Amino acid sequence: MSVRQIDPWNSVLHTPLEQEDKEVYDIVENEKYRQWSGLELIASENFTSQATIEANGTALTNKYSEGLPGARYYGGNEHIDELENLCRKRALAAFGLNPEQWGVNVQPYSGSTANFAALTALIQPQDRLMGLDLPSGGHLTHGYQTNKKKISSSSIYFASMPYQVDQATGYIDYDRLEQNAGLFRPKLLICGGSAYPREWDYARFRKIADQHGAYVMCDMAHISGLVATGEASSPFDFCDVVTTTTHKTLRGPRAGLIFFRRDKGDDLENRVNQAVFPSCQGGPHNNTIAAIAVTLKQAASPEFKRYAQQVRANAVAMAEALKKNGYKLATDGTDNHLILWDLKPQKLTGSKVERICDMAHITINKNSIAGDKSAVTPGGVRLGSSALTSRSMKEEDFVKVAEFLHRTVQIAVAVQDKAGSKMMKDFVAALEGNEEIAQLKKEVIEFARSFPMPGFDPTKIKATVQY
Numbered sequence: 001m002s003v004r005q006i007d008p009w010n011s012v013l014h015t016p017l018e019q020e021d022k023e024v025y026d027i028v029e030n031e032k033y034r035q036w037s038g039l040e041l042i043a044s045e046n047f048t049s050q051a052t053i054e055a056n057g058t059a060l061t062n063k064y065s066e067g068l069p070g071a072r073y074y075g076g077n078e079h080i081d082e083l084e085n086l087c088r089k090r091a092l093a094a095f096g097l098n099p100e101q102w103g104v105n106v107q108p109y110s111g112s113t114a115n116f117a118a119l120t121a122l123i124q125p126q127d128r129l130m131g132l133d134l135p136s137g138g139h140l141t142h143g144y145q146t147n148k149k150k151i152s153s154s155s156i157y158f159a160s161m162p163y164q165v166d167q168a169t170g171y172i173d174y175d176r177l178e179q180n181a182g183l184f185r186p187k188l189l190i191c192g193g194s195a196y197p198r199e200w201d202y203a204r205f206r207k208i209a210d211q212h213g214a215y216v217m218c219d220m221a222h223i224s225g226l227v228a229t230g231e232a233s234s235p236f237d238f239c240d241v242v243t244t245t246t247h248k249t250l251r252g253p254r255a256g257l258i259f260f261r262r263d264k265g266d267d268l269e270n271r272v273n274q275a276v277f278p279s280c281q282g283g284p285h286n287n288t289i290a291a292i293a294v295t296l297k298q299a300a301s302p303e304f305k306r307y308a309q310q311v312r313a314n315a316v317a318m319a320e321a322l323k324k325n326g327y328k329l330a331t332d333g334t335d336n337h338l339i340l341w342d343l344k345p346q347k348l349t350g351s352k353v354e355r356i357c358d359m360a361h362i363t364i365n366k367n368s369i370a371g372d373k374s375a376v377t378p379g380g381v382r383l384g385s386s387a388l389t390s391r392s393m394k395e396e397d398f399v400k401v402a403e404f405l406h407r408t409v410q411i412a413v414a415v416q417d418k419a420g421s422k423m424m425k426d427f428v429a430a431l432e433g434n435e436e437i438a439q440l441k442k443e444v445i446e447f448a449r450s451f452p453m454p455g456f457d458p459t460k461i462k463a464t465v466q467y
């Protein structure tokens with residue numbers, strides 16, 4: 001068979017990225033260089049596997065497949081159907097779920113869209129929902145609003161009332177939640193969060209919800225890798241719907257999943273599937289679904305169980321090392337992959353420590369701590385152990401990471417003194433030419449580069465920047 005010539009105007013379709021678009025290529029290579037050269041402590045991030053990255057970058061991106069396997073709006077979906085069925089099967093298997101009891105929709109583009117679709121399935125516009133307050137560690141999509149503004153669509157289209165953690169202990173105040181639910185009479189209770197270092201009392205949520213005939217939804221985005229491996233207790237026994245992102249502790253591509261009960265008789269299956277498509281989304285991202293399937297196969301392996309155990313052990317080692325240096329942690333420690341570090345005793349804000357860490361190639365994020373006076377200047381930072389555990393770090397490495405963090409705080413205290421004011425702009429000005437940060441950065445980069453880099457080969461990076 002003879003193959004015809006490529007039309008000249010189509011030659012771009014056959015050219016590798018490096019040749020076709022050097023600007024984008026350079027940005028990608030520079031970002032790989034940054035990831036390899038730094039200490040990644042953002043609790044919502046991870047380094048996904050080479051196989052996941054490969055699956056994510058496939059020609060499956062070309063295919064439209066609105067609908068579900070066996071019931072599509074377009075033809076040519078025989079392989080896509082096989083893929084989506086495989087992904088659904090693996091999702092249930094990874095979380096040990098019985099297909100008679102649970103089903104799953106693997107099409108959500110991300111965690112926020114999964115949550116909005118789940119709300120669309122479960123309740124009507126203006127129905128009442130309760131979720132953990134954002135400053136208490138909840139997520140925007142659990143009904144967040146401020147005095148002045150409804151921030152999330154989950155507060156724009158639904159009536160929301162938050163519950164909070166106890167300011168003294170940092171633990172969720174379940175008694176107050178129960179009392180307030182008695183007044184507010186929610187249709188939906190949401191558990192799960194973005195910055196809560198402890199276990200969730202799912203049975204208590206169920207009990208409170210049952211007092212009002214409400215649904216319970218868990219957004220296990222942060223801990224789904226721990227749930228899959230039994231390293232965190234499972235929400236499935238007590239919830240009607242469970243959502244998750246796939247890119248945090250689960251270590252997959254950026255996407256979302258929605259699990260729903262099939263055995264409750266109120267047709268959650270159709271309601272969730274319809275809410276995802278056509279209510280909230282269009283065609284699924286099939287390349288992403290392939291990458292999720294790869295991730296879920298890995299998540300069901302004994303190696304991933306070992307990884308999840310190490311994630312927790314590393315978080316504990318980092319927490320203990322910080323405490324040894326006299327620091328205060330919300331709830332005094334952690335049960336999972338994250339630590340909320342209260343910097344108010346050091347009279348620092350999270351933004352200042354975040355700034356110094358950034359300069360030293362340690363990536364963290366400022367985070368509010370229960371009892372903060374201002375939501376604009378959070379009093380702490382959030383640290384997570386999942387990404388660095390993917391770089392094969394162990395407890396003693398996290399003790400070293402905690403020492404680096406201790407140095408950033410010592411520098412921040414000294415710089416704040418030198419600045420002679422608490423204003424961020426004075427602080428930033430006083431950071432100029434700081435030798436200690438330059439030295440710390442050197443040590444951090446050397447330390448970071450001494451660990452393996454998942455997903456790609458660091459010796460092949462063609463960065464145009466240099467640290």
Ligand SMILES: Cc1ncc(COP(=O)(O)O)c(C=O)c1O
Pocket residue numbers: 044110111112113115139141192193194219220221222245254255
């Ligand atoms: C608990 C929780 N749910 C949902 C999300 C949103 O996920 P995405 O950024 O994929 O929309 C996040 C993101 O950080 C999260 O922490």
